[in-house]
Amino acid sequence: MTASELIAAHPILETLIGLAILGLAAWVAYTLTRVILIRLFGHMTQRTSFVMDGLLIEHRVVHRLAYAVPSVIIHAGAAFIPGLPEPVRLLVENVASAFTAITLVLALGAFTNVINDLYNRRPDAANRPIKGYLQLVKIVLYTAGAIVAIAFLIERSPMLLLSSLGALAAVLTLVFKDTLLSLVASVQLTTNDMVRVGDWIEMPQVHADGAVIDIALHTVKVQNWDKTITTIPTYRLISDSFKNWRGMFESGGRRIKRAIPLDLASVRFLTAEERARLRRFTLLRDYLDAKQAELDAWNASHPERASEPVNARRLTNIGCFRAYVQAYLKAHPGIHQEMMMLVRQMPPGPAGVPLEIYCFTNTVVWVEYEAIQSDIFDHLFAILPEFGLKVFQQPSGWDIQQAADASGPEAGRLALLAALAQEDRQAAAR
Known part of the structure; x- marks a missing residue:
């Protein structure tokens, strides 16, 4: 029996072969895309002084973009697989579309890290950090990506899902309460220049006493002088008081x-x-x-x-x-x-x-x-x-012993009683 006769006798083999070819094509496309993009940006990094080229690779923006290529190929090639049932074909296409959307959103999220690194190289970056705002952008991107992915999976319009979220506004407000508070706090901290990375702050109510090492959307990290890390919710810096020693450093004394x-x-x-x-x-x-x-x-x-x-x-x-x-x-x-x-x-x-x-x-x-x-x-x-002045200090056991040795046992006992009486008077005065 020839191969064509075997396939004709068992149609499922044709479908499996088609799936294998499609999977192999997707893998080859991913490998080639990843290698080409990495080499391209690697050569650009070596030949140019533009730092973004290296950051795109460091934060894996290129790697995440490469994942979108096989999903696009699978989505396009699913229709050409012979014998594939219609529900299965639709499921494969929907999953591939959702995966593409998630991959692109993850690439955009990684690109915000690139923007943050580029901004932090500015001389005034510590005065106006943007990490909190970029994290808010990430939340919006990830939320939109999740909605689009779900819309692809259930074959519904993303706008329909968004309109249904209006009824869940109260629930979302509770879920994102800390995010909203942190966003408002981040805007106030930045606008009023209340704290910067590198500032020495004291906040006894949360046991923080050290240098600020990170300002994010939800938290501010302080490295205490004993090298421990205190993580403070961003909104606590608005609702509670804290001491910032920056003025002392800027004054020079x-x-x-x-x-x-x-x-x-x-x-x-x-x-x-x-x-x-x-x-x-x-x-x-x-x-x-x-x-x-x-x-x-x-x-x-x-x-x-x-x-x-x-x-x-x-x-x-x-x-x-x-x-x-x-x-x-x-x-x-x-x-x-x-x-x-x-x-x-x-x-x-x-x-x-x-x-x-x-x-x-x-x-x-x-x-x-x-x-x-x-x-x-x-x-x-x-x-x-x-x-002719003397420093005042409380009498110690050595002082009493010296007085006892100089004046005899009875005088020592009286000196001890006098010292104890003096301590009682001082305690009562305090």
Whole structure:
């Protein structure tokens, strides 16, 4: 029996052979299209400086377009397969058409990634990110692609499906609630320039404290300083408050705001010998001369009060120390001289009298900022004894033991009781 006679005797063989030939043709067309397109864009990438050529391959736009070719061939060739039942032919054509629509939509979705990469190479891309808008375009594309694919499968007009979706508007609103909120939030964030990629933000309510690494339609990713990632819904940046440190970086100075607690028992008037000794400080000479002249003039104009030291105006060690700190900050090379600089006394309390230093460094680099701040307070803590001042600190076990060893067991017990009573008073005051 010849092959023609065998096929004539079994018509199903002719149909199977036709399907095999159609499948082989589709596979060959896909392979050739994929190889040709990849080589074409590969040569264009090497010969031209247009970066889109390489991005089309990197984001697999070319690969997705290549998938559309076999589906088109299958759709066109299904009518030429002999013996194929009409319902099966229609099913093959409809599935091929739906696959073509989905493939083209996926290619367009990948092309939006190409657009985003090209846009991110602009110098101002971090100020106006478009990733959220492109994701919204993707949602619209994928929704339209799904509707067209379903329309092909059920052989109905896509407009008929769209008109039926009107009755489901309330359901769709609930389904896409987060998307709608995120879209509005993305527009507000971009329009008002509230946050950019690279900004340092703090949002304690979601445990975020670090640099923004990604701004998308639905989420904003923050890499915290411990290298963890916090993902924040975009609309939370509108509904809740957060701190953005961008202004600090743009100003060129970072604030130092720290107080030195001084023991009130060490605050006193200066003697003539101590005033003379403090003149050794170059930073204090102008202050001492001006202040002493002011005090002498006042005392001379009030002889009835100046005759008694308790009624006269005199220099204090805490006032001289405050003036020294002010002069030291003005002479420090790491302090920004054009920004606010202040040395002030805070209200005294159970922990002594705080002397607050308020100024700005001339760098915003974290490591350099901490080094400058530590250098300043290292010096101030070390120079305090020159002014007869002491730093206030709670008595520790070592302090009590020293007192006990110096005064005997009974005195040690009394010192311990006094220290405990003092701690109770301070706790009650707090």
